[in-house]
């Protein structure tokens with residue numbers, strides 16, 4: 001697929017406290033992978049507007065994040081979700097880069113856009129910032145696709161090792177979005193059981209046992225996600241691309257390899273080509289072992305590009 005990378009410069013200015021697993025070095029690792037693949041990223045994007053955020057988040061949450069933004073030092077939104085002076089701008093640029101990704105595939109400038117931004121977003125709920133996430137970048141991009149481009153259907157596939165609770169909380173009230181998450185069950189944030197299918201039936205959850213490796217993970221994607229994507233036929237496919245299901249990741253216990261991420265990139269790109277008008281927007285979420293993140297993100301991106 002003709003592939004662009006959206007890597008907002010502001011994403012490097014978000015600094016949780018020393019020792020926090022979600023640090024700027026992660027994005028530097030992803031950017032090394034992007035450079036090795038030979039793609040020159042776009043780095044400047046309009047900040048997401050309040051109206052764009054409000055398609056997903058309630059006004060009180062938006063106000064809370066803006067008000068918490070510190071002039072200096074660090075401010076905590078909860079025990080693991082922090083803001084530094086650059087964080088608000090980083091979160092707004094991440095959301096802006098995601099929406100610009102949708103705009104690029106809709107305009108036919110590219111078939112795939114990889115949004116290499118931080119902070120991550122998929123744990124941010126409509127009314128609550130949490131799990132390292134301030135605003136829900138992928139949900140904001142999905143809502144933008146529906147509202148701004150007038151699309152009838154969007155799909156979000158979340159392959160981060162943690163359940164995409166925030167995206168699900170939005171999609172539960174948005175039947176035009178099919179949301180599918182494959183994750184390690186019974187770890188943070190504790191949601192994502194298989195019976196959580198949503199009152200509109202548009203939610204798919206595939207909790208995996210600790211230790212699950214590539215073959216079983218791929219089988220679950222093939223049998224429970226790809227056929228639903230084919231049937232739903234979204235106008236654009238978005239992916240919450242977390243790389244923390246890698247066996248080297250320190251925060252969780254699945255056992256994917258670099259090759260599994262190449263497989264995932266190819267499978268999702270082929271699904272986008274066959275069922276989503278060749279429109280794919282992937283948004284970086286987790287991945288906390290920088291060496292594994294660099295290799296897996298590179299493998300994923302290369303596979304998307306050659307699909």
Ligand SMILES: [Zn+2]
Pocket residue numbers: 160161162242244285286287
């Ligand atoms: Zn994660």
